Amino acid sequence: MRERLPDRLRTALELPGRAAARLDDYPPALSALAVALAAGVFAVGLVVAAQAGLAMAVTGGSQPVAQTSTVPMDVDASNWQDAPRRTVTLYEQQMALPYGGGSVGEVDVKAMTNDTHVGFRLTYDDPTRDLALDRPGNYSDAAAVMLRTGEQPPITMGASGQPVDIWYWRASWQYANDSAEGAGDMYSYPHPDNETRPGTAAGNPISQATYDDFGQNYYAKGFGSLSDAPTQTVRANGERTEDGWQVVFVRERDTEGQYDATFGTDEPVYLAWAVWNGSADEVNGKKSVSLEFTKLTSDGSQLVAADSGPGDGTPTPTENATTTTGSGDGLLGGDLGSYLVMLVLATGLAWLYSYRKFGGEQ
Incomplete structure (x- = not known):
C-alpha cells in the first residue's frame, strides 16, 4: 500500500494538466x-x-458590573454615576448588505444588577437629535444590545442553531409626540392603512406607530432574520445629553422567553452593541457596531466581570480587531x-x- 501511494499522488498532481490539455480539443468559447x-x-x-x-468574533474583554439595591431607569440616577465604565470601539457595518454606518466611534457602557434585575447604560456622542419620521429619508436615532448566554455566537446577529437576544430602543418611539422637534407620521393625511402601512394593518408587532414600552425584545438567527419576541420584557429610556444620548435598558434577570438571555446561571453572557445615527442616514444594516464581544460571568447569584480581560473599563489590545462575514439562517442564508x-x-x-x-x- 505504501509503495503505491507515490504513484497515486503523482497521478493526482497530473490531473489538472491533463484536464487543461483536453480543453484544447474543444472550441475556444467552450474551453474558456x-x-x-x-x-x-x-x-x-x-x-x-x-x-x-x-x-466567530473574539472576546474583547470583560464588562465590569456594579452590585446595587435598585437598577434605575433614570439615566441620571446616582447608582449609574457610581458604576464602573467600559469604553467599546464601534465600526462601520461591512458584514452584510446594506453596508454603512460608522458615524459613532465609541460607546461607554455601564452594567448594574441586583437580586431581581439587570441593566445597561449606553452613553455616546451624537450631535443631532433625530426623531422625525414625517417624510421619506428621515431616520430615527436608535441603540441596541445583543446578548447570548452560554456558547459565544457569531457576531453576525447569531446564526442557525445559535440565536441571539436583542434589546432595541428607538428615539422616535419615546418622543413620538414631541411636535416641537418635527416628529410626526409620514402618512398622517387620511389614507387606508392597508395601502400606506400594510405592516400596521396586518398587526405586525414591529410595525406599530406607537409603543407603550420604548424598549423592544427581538430574536435573530443571522442577518435578515430579526423577529419580535412573543413576550416583551425589556424596558428602555433614552435622554439627550449635551453631546449625544444616554440610553438605559432594564430587564428582570429571570424570564421565560425562548431565546432570552439568562443571568442566573453559571454560564457566561456575551454582549455586543449597535448605534444608529438618523441624520447620517443610518437605518437597518447601516449602523455603528462592535466587532468583538464583551463578556459577563456569574457565580449563580451575582454577575461579575469575566476573568479574562480588564475589569476597569480599559479596552484590550484586541479592541481594534475587525471581523467580516455574512450569515442568515446558516452561512449563506442572509447574504x-x-x-x-x-x-x-x-x-x-x-x-x-x-x-x-x-x-x-x-
Missing part, C-alpha cells in the same frame, strides 16, 4: 467557459471559507445575493481572459 466556471466557483469558495473562519453577484463577476472576468487566451492560441 469551463475555465471561467471553475475560476468563479474557486473564487467564491475562497471568500466563503475566509468568512466562515472569521464568523446569498452577494455570493451570486461575486460568482457572476468572477466567472465573467475569467471567461474574458480565458477566451482571449484559448482563442489566440488556435
Whole structure:
C-alpha cells in the first residue's frame, strides 16, 4: 500500500494538466467557459471559507458590573454615576448588505444588577437629535444590545442553531409626540392603512406607530432574520445629553422567553452593541457596531466581570480587531445575493481572459 501511494499522488498532481490539455480539443468559447466556471466557483469558495473562519468574533474583554439595591431607569440616577465604565470601539457595518454606518466611534457602557434585575447604560456622542419620521429619508436615532448566554455566537446577529437576544430602543418611539422637534407620521393625511402601512394593518408587532414600552425584545438567527419576541420584557429610556444620548435598558434577570438571555446561571453572557445615527442616514444594516464581544460571568447569584480581560473599563489590545462575514439562517442564508453577484463577476472576468487566451492560441 505504501509503495503505491507515490504513484497515486503523482497521478493526482497530473490531473489538472491533463484536464487543461483536453480543453484544447474543444472550441475556444467552450474551453474558456469551463475555465471561467471553475475560476468563479474557486473564487467564491475562497471568500466563503475566509468568512466562515472569521464568523466567530473574539472576546474583547470583560464588562465590569456594579452590585446595587435598585437598577434605575433614570439615566441620571446616582447608582449609574457610581458604576464602573467600559469604553467599546464601534465600526462601520461591512458584514452584510446594506453596508454603512460608522458615524459613532465609541460607546461607554455601564452594567448594574441586583437580586431581581439587570441593566445597561449606553452613553455616546451624537450631535443631532433625530426623531422625525414625517417624510421619506428621515431616520430615527436608535441603540441596541445583543446578548447570548452560554456558547459565544457569531457576531453576525447569531446564526442557525445559535440565536441571539436583542434589546432595541428607538428615539422616535419615546418622543413620538414631541411636535416641537418635527416628529410626526409620514402618512398622517387620511389614507387606508392597508395601502400606506400594510405592516400596521396586518398587526405586525414591529410595525406599530406607537409603543407603550420604548424598549423592544427581538430574536435573530443571522442577518435578515430579526423577529419580535412573543413576550416583551425589556424596558428602555433614552435622554439627550449635551453631546449625544444616554440610553438605559432594564430587564428582570429571570424570564421565560425562548431565546432570552439568562443571568442566573453559571454560564457566561456575551454582549455586543449597535448605534444608529438618523441624520447620517443610518437605518437597518447601516449602523455603528462592535466587532468583538464583551463578556459577563456569574457565580449563580451575582454577575461579575469575566476573568479574562480588564475589569476597569480599559479596552484590550484586541479592541481594534475587525471581523467580516455574512450569515442568515446558516452561512449563506442572509447574504446569498452577494455570493451570486461575486460568482457572476468572477466567472465573467475569467471567461474574458480565458477566451482571449484559448482563442489566440488556435
